[in-house]
Amino acid sequence: MSQRIYIFDTTLRDGEQVPGSQLTTEEKIVVAKELERLGVDIIEAGFPISSPGDFQSVVAISKAVSEPVICALSRAKKEDIDAAGEALKYAKRGRIHTGIGSSDIHIRNKFNSTREQILEQAVAAVKHARNYVEDVEFYAEDAGRADLQFLAQLTQAVIAAGATVVNLPDTTGYCLPDEYGKKIKYIYENVSNVHQATISIHCHNDLGLATANTLAGIQNGARQVEVTINGIGERAGNTSLEEIVMALKVHKELGFETGIDAKRLYPISQLVSEMMRMPVQANKAIVGRNAFAHSSGIHQDGFLKHAENYEIMTPQEVGVPQSSIVLTARSGRHALKHRLELLGYRYDKPTLDTLYKRFLDMADIRKEVNDKDLMELIR
Ligand code: KIV
Numbered sequence: 538m539s540q541r542i543y544i545f546d547t548t549l550r551d552g553e554q555v556p557g558s559q560l561t562t563e564e565k566i567v568v569a570k571e572l573e574r575l576g577v578d579i580i581e582a583g584f585p586i587s588s589p590g591d592f593q594s595v596v597a598i599s600k601a602v603s604e605p606v607i608c609a610l611s612r613a614k615k616e617d618i619d620a621a622g623e624a625l626k627y628a629k630r631g632r633i634h635t636g637i638g639s640s641d642i643h644i645r646n647k648f649n650s651t652r653e654q655i656l657e658q659a660v661a662a663v664k665h666a667r668n669y670v671e672d673v674e675f676y677a678e679d680a681g682r683a684d685l686q687f688l689a690q691l692t693q694a695v696i697a698a699g700a701t702v703v704n705l706p707d708t709t710g711y712c713l714p715d716e717y718g719k720k721i722k723y724i725y726e727n728v729s730n731v732h733q734a735t736i737s738i739h740c741h742n743d744l745g746l747a748t749a750n751t752l753a754g755i756q757n758g759a760r761q762v763e764v765t766i767n768g769i770g771e772r773a774g775n776t777s778l779e780e781i782v783m784a785l786k787v788h789k790e791l792g793f794e795t796g797i798d799a800k801r802l803y804p805i806s807q808l809v810s811e812m813m814r815m816p817v818q819a820n821k822a823i824v825g826r827n828a829f830a831h832s833s834g835i836h837q838d839g840f841l842k843h844a845e846n847y848e849i850m851t852p853q854e855v856g857v858p859q860s861s862i863v864l865t866a867r868s869g870r871h872a873l874k875h876r877l878e879l880l881g882y883r884y885d886k887p888t889l890d891t892l893y894k895r896f897l898d899m900a901d902i903r904k905e906v907n908d909k910d911l912m913e914l915i916r
């Protein structure tokens with residue numbers, strides 16, 4: 538039996554913090570409804586104290602979406618929590634996500650505080666949030682760089698205060714997978730009440746390790762992952778939802794499953810990219826333009842013999858209509874023959890050899906040869 542991993546989507550909160558990507562409330566509702574269809578378990582809808590617009594968006598999403606839990610962010614401050622609680626009034630199932638810095642770097646340089654004061658403030662915030670909702674998530678910001686013993690002490694205290702989920706974020710994308718995995722393991726081994734809550738992971742991609750760190754967190758006991766569509770988010774972004782979902786799906790032997798309808802991954806990636814004005818890089822895993830495009834002769838030949846030779850999942854599984862063979866000067870005869878046949882032309886070997894030579898000349902000049910170019914070649 539596979540274990541369920543809960544997908545907490547923060548595209549509309551951490552993702553929306555990206556400069557130039559702000560959405561109107563109406564646009565956020567469109568994305569939230571697609572996230573609901575995709576099957577995410579929790580939607581982080583916004584940070585209500587941050588602006589009247591964000592407050593309004595959390596209210597509107599709470600009304601428009603009924604299946605996932607709707608979550609609102611707050612700092613560990615009474616006025617933030619009050620705003621989050623108020624904004625979640627219409628949510629069928631609401632969650633307040635409150636928290637504070639946990640690393641000594643943050644405690645000293647951001648809060649000018651002490652570990653003892655942080656602990657007190659964290660406990661008070663969780664208790665206050667419980668006056669609004671039964672489901673309270675606590676985030677220990679910068680857990681990736683926090684002292685392990687203090688992190689365990691903080692986790693123990695917030696669970697005792699009523700936190701149902703504890704998020705241990707690698708806020709600065711600093712950790713290595715092995716290190717982050719050990720951190721989560723340490724929490725499981727040293728926090729006596731840990732099984733009364735769900736441990737959540739939230740990774741940033743500053744070293745390009747967000748997906749690897751998130752997988753390490755799962756393999757060491759975390760059961761909720763905080764992710765965004767296309768991995769958008771602060772600086773180098775957050776863990777990408779589609780990468781985690783497909784890594785768990787392709788590697789069934791790990792024994793985890795999600796509630797995501799993978800066929801909706803590509804359509805929602807396109808929607809978010811367009812609405813948030815964030816182009817998806819061509820070689821982005823799962824949803825990039827080249828994710829199922831084969832361009833070298835060796836790969837094309839192998840792919841045409843059997844797709845499994847060069848694809849570990851089918852494009853259709855993630856909602857991409859089909860794989861593509863890109864004709865370039867690196868393509869071989871097999872790929873050219875295949876494309877010509879798709880266009881309805883079959884040739885004997887000598888004619889194909891002649892066409893192939895001309896094709897290479899054309900490809901050297903035009904870089905990529907499309908169907909229109911091929912028709913010109915045939916003529
Ligand atoms: O990266 C982070 O630590 C966050 C928290 C607010 C959860 O986004």
Ligand code: ZN
Pocket residue numbers: 551706708739741771775
């Ligand atoms: Zn974050």
